[in-house]
Amino acid sequence: MQLIFWPCTIASLILSIIALGTRKSKLLVLASILILPMSLYLAATPRFLVWGLIFPLLYLGAAKFITKKMIWVAVLLVIPNLLLVGWLGYVVLNQ
Numbered sequence: 574m575q576l577i578f579w580p581c582t583i584a585s586l587i588l589s590i591i592a593l594g595t596r597k598s599k600l601l602v603l604a605s606i607l608i609l610p611m612s613l614y615l616a617a618t619p620r621f622l623v624w625g626l627i628f629p630l631l632y633l634g635a636a637k638f639i640t641k642k643m644i645w646v647a648v649l650l651v652i653p654n655l656l657l658v659g660w661l662g663y664v665v666l667n668q
Contacts, residue, residue, distance in 0.1 A: 578614065581607045582658055589632060589651050596644065598636035601651075605632035608654065611661075628654050 585607035592600035608629050615625030631654055635647035 577610050581609075582611045585632070586655060586658055589635070589654065592636075592639070593644065593648060593651060596639055598639040601632050601636035601639065601647075605629040605636075608632065611658075628657060 585604040588600045588604040588607065592598065592604065606629075612625045612628045615621040615628075616623070618625070631650045635650040638644070638647040638650065
């Protein structure tokens with residue numbers, strides 16, 4: 574599980590930043606697929622029951638707003654994913 578979890582999560586963050594910079598919504602769709610292992614893992618924990626499944630949807634929403642040329646809304650939708658992965662990485666490293 575760990576072989577898939579962290580590389581896919583980091584790849585999804587990198588793809589989301591590249592997608593926002595180049596304004597390509599297809600990269601955000603790919604990033605939402607790559608963040609699925611983390612979101613499914615979080616959905617299985619008691620603290621993130623339903624909230625874990627929302628994070629891929631944020632990427633898909635950002636992709637929709639990029640196609641509508643509303644970049645600032647797309648950035649606002651990507652920020653929770655960045656914060657979540659940063660927080661999760663901090664918690665894992667400081668156990």
